[in-house]
Amino acid sequence: MHDAHVVGVGMTPFGVHDATLPDLFAEAALPALDDAGAAPDDVEALYFGNAMGGQIEGDSHLAPTVASHVGLAGVPCQRFEDACATSSNAFKNAVQAVEAGQHDVVLVGGVERCSPETGKGTGAMTRIFASAAHGAYERPTGLTFPGVFALLTKRHMHEHGTTPEQLAEVAVKNHYHGSLNDRAHFGKETTTEEVLDGPVVADPFRLHDCCPFSDGAAAVVVASEDAAADLSGDPVRVAGVGHATDVVPLADKAHPSTTQAARDAAREAYEAAGIAADDVDFAEVHDCFTGAEVLATEALGLVTDGEGGAAAAAGRTALGGEIPVNPSGGLKAKGHPIGATGAAQIVELTEQLRGEADERSVEGADVGLAHNLGGDAATTVVSVLEAADAGEVAR
Amino acid sequence: MSVDDYAEDDRLTTGGWRDALDDGLLLGQECRDCGHVTGAPKAACARCGSRALDTVRLPEEGTVYSVTRIEVAPEGFDAPYHVAMVALDDGRVTARLDGEADIGETVTFTGAASTPEGPAPRFG
Ligand SMILES: [Zn+2]
Numbered sequence: 001m002h003d004a005h006v007v008g009v010g011m012t013p014f015g016v017h018d019a020t021l022p023d024l025f026a027e028a029a030l031p032a033l034d035d036a037g038a039a040p041d042d043v044e045a046l047y048f049g050n051a052m053g054g055q056i057e058g059d060s061h062l063a064p065t066v067a068s069h070v071g072l073a074g075v076p077c078q079r080f081e082d083a084c085a086t087s088s089n090a091f092k093n094a095v096q097a098v099e100a101g102q103h104d105v106v107l108v109g110g111v112e113r114c115s116p117e118t119g120k121g122t123g124a125m126t127r128i129f130a131s132a133a134h135g136a137y138e139r140p141t142g143l144t145f146p147g148v149f150a151l152l153t154k155r156h157m158h159e160h161g162t163t164p165e166q167l168a169e170v171a172v173k174n175h176y177h178g179s180l181n182d183r184a185h186f187g188k189e190t191t192t193e194e195v196l197d198g199p200v201v202a203d204p205f206r207l208h209d210c211c212p213f214s215d216g217a218a219a220v221v222v223a224s225e226d227a228a229a230d231l232s233g234d235p236v237r238v239a240g241v242g243h244a245t246d247v248v249p250l251a252d253k254a255h256p257s258t259t260q261a262a263r264d265a266a267r268e269a270y271e272a273a274g275i276a277a278d279d280v281d282f283a284e285v286h287d288c289f290t291g292a293e294v295l296a297t298e299a300l301g302l303v304t305d306g307e308g309g310a311a312a313a314a315g316r317t318a319l320g321g322e323i324p325v326n327p328s329g330g331l332k333a334k335g336h337p338i339g340a341t342g343a344a345q346i347v348e349l350t351e352q353l354r355g356e357a358d359e360r361s362v363e364g365a366d367v368g369l370a371h372n373l374g375g376d377a378a379t380t381v382v383s384v385l386e387a388a389d390a391g392e393v394a395r
Numbered sequence: 396m397s398v399d400d401y402a403e404d405d406r407l408t409t410g411g412w413r414d415a416l417d418d419g420l421l422l423g424q425e426c427r428d429c430g431h432v433t434g435a436p437k438a439a440c441a442r443c444g445s446r447a448l449d450t451v452r453l454p455e456e457g458t459v460y461s462v463t464r465i466e467v468a469p470e471g472f473d474a475p476y477h478v479a480m481v482a483l484d485d486g487r488v489t490a491r492l493d494g495e496a497d498i499g500e501t502v503t504f505t506g507a508a509s510t511p512e513g514p515a516p517r518f519g
Contacts, residue, residue: 123470127470136409136435139512140510140513141516142491142512143478150463151479152461154461154462155460199466200464202467203464249435251435251460251486
């Protein structure tokens with residue numbers, strides 16, 4: 001099996017964009033290709049993520065369109081759609097293609113527009129996001145995407161005593177991290193009081209417990225070890241990727257608040273990388289809502305079960321803490337353009353492991369983890385990346 | 396009508412489940428092989444893959460497993476309203492809740508809520 005490396009990264013600022021999806025994707029893809037030092041002839045395939053362009057903008061069959069738009073006409077393209085885990089699944093498949101020797105250099109990325117700039121207001125977007133819940137048994141109840149995580153989080157609060165104040169601390173932390181990231185949708189800090197005074201979206205979540213409706217794109221170039229040596233980009237090694245799903249709908253899961261798919265995907269990624277949770281130096285996790293970050297840090301083994309809220313409140317998951325979580329600001333502050341989110345996590349891991357993360361750098365980081373979740377807490381992809389010069393990290 | 400009248404070729408489909416709900420019956424499936432009970436009928440058991448599924452009437456009294464008050468609703472829904480996961484013996488359903496109830500409180504099936512997305516079980 002060949003080793004896969006990330007050799008180039010690019011992403012747009014997350015926030016509000018009026019560009020078309022192909023134009024916006026190019027703003028991430030071309031910098032990624034340039035960062036890798038890859039010419040169009042070097043790229044053998046496009047693995048592309050876009051979750052909701054059909055519903056939001058009336059655009060479908062986008063992969064060949066964006067490939068042509070960025071100078072890759074003719075390469076095999078495939079579009080991935082796994083709700084919010086869309087482009088991390090594209091990444092997984094690209095890594096597998098490189099590991100299998102099927103392709104040497106692959107462009108992976110995603111793009112999405114979800115802000116009111118699309119012409120869709122909050123009610124319309126809330127309905128479109130709810131399309132990731134079960135159509136027959138959940139949507140008729142009026143369950144929304146915040147509602148899905150609200151049900152999981154309320155159960156976690158009941159079982160473990162997690163408090164609204166602890167949830168607010170997750171938002172405060174990620175807004176602080178986002179203030180250090182000039183590509184973040186929310187670049188300003190917030191306070192626990194501001195979070196706890198906000199209007200309720202889906203109890204226990206208030207406005208600042210929720211990620212924003214963002215537009216944006218992110219892209220990475222994945223290459224085999226040999227191809228990476230021929231390119232000029234600074235490589236980061238893909239140590240392992242895990243991918244699992246859980247039962248849909250929510251009510252049928254064996255124990256909804258444990259997010260079993262994340263546990264299964266993490267086990268697979270850790271095994272592939274030959275590491276344990278303790279070896280992870282920092283993580284980008286899917287904090288679409290503050291409660292989602294609490295569940296994720298526990299499922300990944302970064303904190304003890306039931307202690308996710310307390311760990312955030314104690315600063316253990318902040319920059320400078322024992323296991324920094326979402327140094328980019330996460331979905332909560334950096335933003336969440338659905339189909340671009342997973343690729344953007346890989347961008348952050350790569351920049352951190354290259355030592356290019358400026359003010360938000362995690363000191364001495366050799367192992368980074370990305371956790372990207374889609375839909376009804378069903379699809380989960382966990383990726384572990386290692387600094388190229390880390391050697392045999394913490395085995 | 397009997398429970399089996401809502402099944403097609405012995406299997407409860409989404410259509411049959413909705414028809415029963417509109418008639419005031421809360422149906423589900425019980426797996427003959429592993430015993431898993433679901434309020435969201437499927438073509439095969441979500442736990443073990445078995446196709447040996449009995450159409451059953453679910454208990455009409457249960458306890459709130461988790462609950463949220465939705466204040467920002469999708470188009471076509473009027474907020475605020477409560478959505479709960481309700482535990483019914485061996486199964487769970489996601490349902491609309493009339494009024495407030497905390498986790499652990501007993502609630503009773505009161506029929507179907509009619510929504511733009513179809514009928515939903517209602518508990519109160
Ligand atoms: Zn079964």
